Amino acid sequence: QVQLVQSGAEVKKPGSSVKVSCKASGGPFTSYGIPWVRQAPGQGLEWMGAIIPRTGTTIYAQKFEGRVTITTDESTTTAYMELSSLRSNDTAIYYCATGSRGVINMWGQGTLVSVSS
Amino acid sequence: DIQMTQSPSTLSASVGDRVTITCRASQSINGWLAWYQQKPGKAPKLLIQKASNLESGVPSRFSGSGSETEFTLTISSLQPDDFATYYCQQYHTYSTFGPGTKVDFK
Numbered sequence: 001q002v003q004l005v006q007s008g009a010e011v012k013k014p015g016s017s018v019k020v021s022c023k024a025s026g027g028p029f030t031s032y033g034i035p036w037v038r039q040a041p042g043q044g045l046e047w048m049g050a051i052i053p054r055t056g057t058t059i060y061a062q063k064f065e066g067r068v069t070i071t072t073d074e075s076t077t078t079a080y081m082e083l084s085s086l087r088s089n090d091t092a093i094y095y096c097a098t099g100s101r102g103v104i105n106m107w108g109q110g111t112l113v114s115v116s117s
Numbered sequence: 118d119i120q121m122t123q124s125p126s127t128l129s130a131s132v133g134d135r136v137t138i139t140c141r142a143s144q145s146i147n148g149w150l151a152w153y154q155q156k157p158g159k160a161p162k163l164l165i166q167k168a169s170n171l172e173s174g175v176p177s178r179f180s181g182s183g184s185e186t187e188f189t190l191t192i193s194s195l196q197p198d199d200f201a202t203y204y205c206q207q208y209h210t211y212s213t214f215g216p217g218t219k220v221d222f223k
Binding site: 035037044045046047050059061062063095099101102103104105107108109110 | 118149151153155160161163166172204206208211212213214215216217
């Protein structure tokens with residue numbers, strides 16, 4: 001079964017960008033979509049977008065369209081989520097995940113991104 | 118985007134209680150709905166997919182039902198391990214999570 005290991009915590013200034021990585025191991029990387037979900041402190045889950053590694057197809061939630069970019073590097077079985085124009089309310093734990101047909105049955109450990117001046 | 122709502126936002130219950138959480142979609146999602154359980158500091162855990170299909174290893178006291186726009190998650194007899202926050206998720210068109218329902222001690 002695929003395991004997902006994410007990059008470490010980040011502290012960013014407002015207006016900057018952050019790129020979080022998610023390395024997959026132990027299973028087929030290209031078979032399923034990889035969504036990214038975030039969770040602000042004390043808040044609920046927010047689906048940001050997803051990529052299908054096999055085709056490179058990306059879909060983004062309307063809220064993040066134009067500000068988020070999800071990519072993959074098949075040679076290293078790593079997915080990336082880049083969020084630009086950061087503001088304080090982007091402070092959250094960012095999760096990569098995988099599963100089948102949109103259902104998530106495996107999550108990364110999460111990456112805390114803190115945005116503060 | 119399809120909007121999801123859940124009710125109640127908080128539910129106070131006791132061990133042994135029957136608990137029901139409702140999730141509504143802003144348009145028909147044809148049963149493409151999943152339920153997750155999340156405990157503090159942990160990633161969510163998938164309980165149910167396709168509205169009523171229980172994941173392997175999930176206790177049978179959990180059940181899901183519904184179609185079109187209205188869905189329910191039922192815990193038939195609440196156990197100490199079930200105190201957590203529950204989220205529904207539509208995956209009919211892209212994906213959206215509900216705002217969550219926290220089940221706490223009465």
